[in-house]
Amino acid sequence: MDVKRIREDFPMLKVKSKKGYDLIYFDNAATAFKPYSVIDAVTKYYTNYSVNAHRGDYELGFTVDTLYEEARERVAKFINCEKKEVVFTTGASFGLNQVAYGYAGKHLQPGDVILTDEAEHASNYLPWMNIAEAKGAKLEFIPLDDNGMITPEQVEKMMSNKVKIIAIAHVTNVLGAEIDIKEISRIAHEHGAIIVVDGAQSAPHMKVDMKDLDCDFFAFSGHKLCGSTGVGVLYGKYELLEDMEPMLLGGGSNARYDMCGNILMKNPPYKFEPGTPPIEATLGMKAAIDYIDAIGMDTIYTYEHELRDYMLKKMQSELDNVEIYNADVESSIITFNIKDVFSQDAATYFSDKGISLRSGQHCAKLLMDVLQTPSTLRASLAFYNTKEEVDHFIEVCKSINKESMLDVFF
Amino acid sequence: MDVKRIREDFPMLKVKSKKGYDLIYFDNAATAFKPYSVIDAVTKYYTNYSVNAHRGDYELGFTVDTLYEEARERVAKFINCEKKEVVFTTGASFGLNQVAYGYAGKHLQPGDVILTDEAEHASNYLPWMNIAEAKGAKLEFIPLDDNGMITPEQVEKMMSNKVKIIAIAHVTNVLGAEIDIKEISRIAHEHGAIIVVDGAQSAPHMKVDMKDLDCDFFAFSGHKLCGSTGVGVLYGKYELLEDMEPMLLGGGSNARYDMCGNILMKNPPYKFEPGTPPIEATLGMKAAIDYIDAIGMDTIYTYEHELRDYMLKKMQSELDNVEIYNADVESSIITFNIKDVFSQDAATYFSDKGISLRSGQHCAKLLMDVLQTPSTLRASLAFYNTKEEVDHFIEVCKSINKESMLDVFF
Amino acid sequence: MSSMMNDPMILRQIIMDHGQNPRNHELSKDPEYKEKHMASDSCIDDIHVQAKIKDGKIDDVRFDGVACTISTSSTSIMSELLIGKTIEEAREIIKNYRAMIDEKPYDEDLLEEAIAFQNVGKQANRIHCATIGWDGMEALIDESEENHD
Amino acid sequence: MSSMMNDPMILRQIIMDHGQNPRNHELSKDPEYKEKHMASDSCIDDIHVQAKIKDGKIDDVRFDGVACTISTSSTSIMSELLIGKTIEEAREIIKNYRAMIDEKPYDEDLLEEAIAFQNVGKQANRIHCATIGWDGMEALIDESEENHD
Numbered sequence A, B: 001m002d003v004k005r006i007r008e009d010f011p012m013l014k015v016k017s018k019k020g021y022d023l024i025y026f027d028n029a030a031t032a033f034k035p036y037s038v039i040d041a042v043t044k045y046y047t048n049y050s051v052n053a054h055r056g057d058y059e060l061g062f063t064v065d066t067l068y069e070e071a072r073e074r075v076a077k078f079i080n081c082e083k084k085e086v087v088f089t090t091g092a093s094f095g096l097n098q099v100a101y102g103y104a105g106k107h108l109q110p111g112d113v114i115l116t117d118e119a120e121h122a123s124n125y126l127p128w129m130n131i132a133e134a135k136g137a138k139l140e141f142i143p144l145d146d147n148g149m150i151t152p153e154q155v156e157k158m159m160s161n162k163v164k165i166i167a168i169a170h171v172t173n174v175l176g177a178e179i180d181i182k183e184i185s186r187i188a189h190e191h192g193a194i195i196v197v198d199g200a201q202s203a204p205h206m207k208v209d210m211k212d213l214d215c216d217f218f219a220f221s222g223h224k225l226c227g228s229t230g231v232g233v234l235y236g237k238y239e240l241l242e243d244m245e246p247m248l249l250g251g252g253s254n255a256r257y258d259m260c261g262n263i264l265m266k267n268p269p270y271k272f273e274p275g276t277p278p279i280e281a282t283l284g285m286k287a288a289i290d291y292i293d294a295i296g297m298d299t300i301y302t303y304e305h306e307l308r309d310y311m312l313k314k315m316q317s318e319l320d321n322v323e324i325y326n327a328d329v330e331s332s333i334i335t336f337n338i339k340d341v342f343s344q345d346a347a348t349y350f351s352d353k354g355i356s357l358r359s360g361q362h363c364a365k366l367l368m369d370v371l372q373t374p375s376t377l378r379a380s381l382a383f384y385n386t387k388e389e390v391d392h393f394i395e396v397c398k399s400i401n402k403e404s405m406l407d408v409f410f
Numbered sequence C, D: 001m002s003s004m005m006n007d008p009m010i011l012r013q014i015i016m017d018h019g020q021n022p023r024n025h026e027l028s029k030d031p032e033y034k035e036k037h038m039a040s041d042s043c044i045d046d047i048h049v050q051a052k053i054k055d056g057k058i059d060d061v062r063f064d065g066v067a068c069t070i071s072t073s074s075t076s077i078m079s080e081l082l083i084g085k086t087i088e089e090a091r092e093i094i095k096n097y098r099a100m101i102d103e104k105p106y107d108e109d110l111l112e113e114a115i116a117f118q119n120v121g122k123q124a125n126r127i128h129c130a131t132i133g134w135d136g137m138e139a140l141i142d143e144s145e146e147n148h149d
């Protein structure tokens, strides 16, 4: 992988910080930069066929409709599923809410159990908490191991005939731990439960194959995948999509209705897509997938993990002022703190030196009870990051302490 | 208003049809073309500050956050309300679903009545139908007058102490009729009801002033306003926003939560905005509002209505093969049919000559029972359309009949 | 095949004729007729197709509904073509019709008047109009066979 | 105002000192204390501010919680500054502190150590850290006055 050449594709990598530093972007888990090809796809929509989708009354309408459905097909190929199993959403959060509301909301009975864990992002926790309460079901938490991992063994122990749904992330967003979804799917199905996977952090960084994982639902966002914000995908096995209520109703998702309250809904995936969709964002996501697949997901995976190893080793060997929370986890993320410096103060200092890091509770607020720290810093890498960037980061780490961190205010 | 100069701002107006005709776009009610300034705003996000919003851990994050909130302020100014009353959504459809689910769903009691009418778009009908059924409430229909209008008098007659919600469009999408929301709001409040306004078709074409209309909720989409697809606005009076449940839960909309099921939600509007928002689309919508306000909404309104009058008079005086359904309605839309030619066949013919028109039931399927035709053609105008385009349209109309419409297939 | 059938004027007249005076355009109440409701997602075509199929033979085909000229006409022609055919013959005709629509090789002779739709692919967004009735008919044939398995 | 207070080294030390050894950093259980929970939307600062206000005078101020150095330090300084002040005096101090943060003219003498935060606007995203405790205190003062109306 020629990272120099790849970096040429990203306009954001030419941006300088206020103080003139090269921008070092280590917040890729929050959102990823977009290559020119994505920007071109969006711009092309605006300049060549900027009309609404879902209708073929005129030439351009048909063009857009066709491109839109090609994007669906492209996603299907990317995650290895049928085209009709690809529901376009506005992001991972929407997809997870849709499953909680429309599937769990339809099927859960009082006393049923939803299994989740303390490492989940709010978007894969709050909807379940809410629907459990509404339905008189219970949320139970799969214990995390010392590395913040969820293992199939722990899941197996939690299973009972009350467990109807397992809702977990494929890769967690604070520690970046890769969970063995394939095996957990097997366990879920053995016990008659379904498994809902939050793929927001996995889809951008590793091959995700629906047939292989055999999960029941899988949600991810375009923007973390070098695509546009405002669009995402909810995969669902087709029978389950058929068996799910749409969260939203409106123009486009119904085939027919009358004044007596009868609606004839379209079939999935269309019944979940009322209203004007984010068209240019969807075309942008398609371009992003094309881009990523051209590099190769395996290549990306290997590169990102090598870079993370390089960074981890340097932090461990050259720095004595950091505490690392996920050193033993396979990941493309490093979660850490600078000793004696509150995470947010440190993030401001890093930012001043051109380095973008996330501080805080990263939306997985519960996890902090496990890590035993109120907040952390998170450096999340992407395939366009480099060893040189890591080296600069290490130098900046060396220069932070409880006194110097105030430099930025003076 | 210098339409020649304005047309220079829209790349889509340079596109040619397959057969080489200038594109004449009369489907503006479906979505509007984007000026360069909108495209630039989107591209600028991708190239200059392509990071996630809602966090200020680093320079660019703060920049985006600030721009995002400026967009909110801009919208507030555009519709004359408080910034905190502006909820960003993914479009009018979402906003209307949110109110039905989160406000009506919380407050409706069995036997309560929701007033709506047969001219509504599916997005302002199906959510109400659904929540009414779920809550044991009733949908009642305000009769349309001969012009497909809803008058305050008719609303007044329908009022009772059972009516809790009136859900109507400000401008209907099939006929383009402008409804007297201000007066209907007064009537609603007099009877202790609230009024939810579907502003998808009004916000792009006339001044909409929340203080003046005094409605309780008002939803519209960015893309019909020359902005990006995938973004919209839900206005709500602040007390009502506080009293509404969010439809979606996830990262960003909650301030704190713990494992015992306690969530501390943020205040409105943020509690309705979980997950990564459509950032570039929101910035695009802001640019669109800037663009439109620079021309002046009153100027746009006057121009579009003059152009529609011109078109209507020409159709009435020069054509004998058209049936017009909304000649007596103040509107920027003409709803019609070519005699003896099914709407969809006609649309294909128009398209072949470079003219984009919508055919079909326009999502307001019920209305067809009132118009007494299974489907219509709809020409919806925008301020960048011209008399020359209308003239060409008239010529094409003259050439359609039940035989010539098959030309496109040979 | 008659060379007249290559004359666009003739083909247009066939479409128009069936569009304006559709054949077999009244539904039957006879319970021996099976029915499919075909409502297009992307346009307003909304038709009911009926067939009476007995002993592997298509005794009758009927249809009704709101539809554009292309779907009305193509369904009308389909009904005339398939009445009296065996299921095997009907399947062959349907296969050839689809091939024609997809701009692949097909047997003109089998299709008779249906070749009037040979150019419908020029307006790709109208293909579903030219096939909606055929789709309904094929579904009815499939069902009739399932019921005999 | 002492010129020492213009020395950045001194100002930094003030921030650090209050950040590491915050004053009045223990909540009271006395019911005479009113409390505000201040949880920032956009960062993890999550503090409780308490005040005992009697007869128009601020008898005591306390706080506790999880917070960054900037918010801990600024809240600590605020507590020292406002204890013993009348409500009017406190409002004047708060007004001047806000003016300083907003880079508008302000009275240095009123703010004492709080002027250490004069440059916080340089990192605009940290302004809320420097004001979160002050916001809580102002809300408590507002409430104390409402209750006496």
Ligand SMILES: Cc1ncc(COP(=O)(O)O)c(C=O)c1O
Residues within 6 Å of the ligand: A251, A274, A275, A276, A277, B029, B030, B090, B091, B092, B093, B094, B121, B123, B124, B169, B171, B172, B173, B198, B200, B201, B221, B363
């Ligand atoms: C009157 C009306 N309401 C609602 C909508 C739905 O808007 P969107 O598709 O942007 O959600 C439309 C768009 O067609 C409309 O015309």
Ligand SMILES: Cc1ncc(COP(=O)(O)O)c(C=O)c1O
Residues within 6 Å of the ligand: A029, A030, A090, A091, A092, A093, A094, A121, A123, A124, A169, A171, A172, A173, A198, A200, A201, A221, A363, B251, B274, B275, B276, B277
């Ligand atoms: C693990 C995980 N799940 C869900 C989400 C939510 O994604 P989005 O904000 O795109 O809806 C995120 C994004 O931060 C995430 O990291």
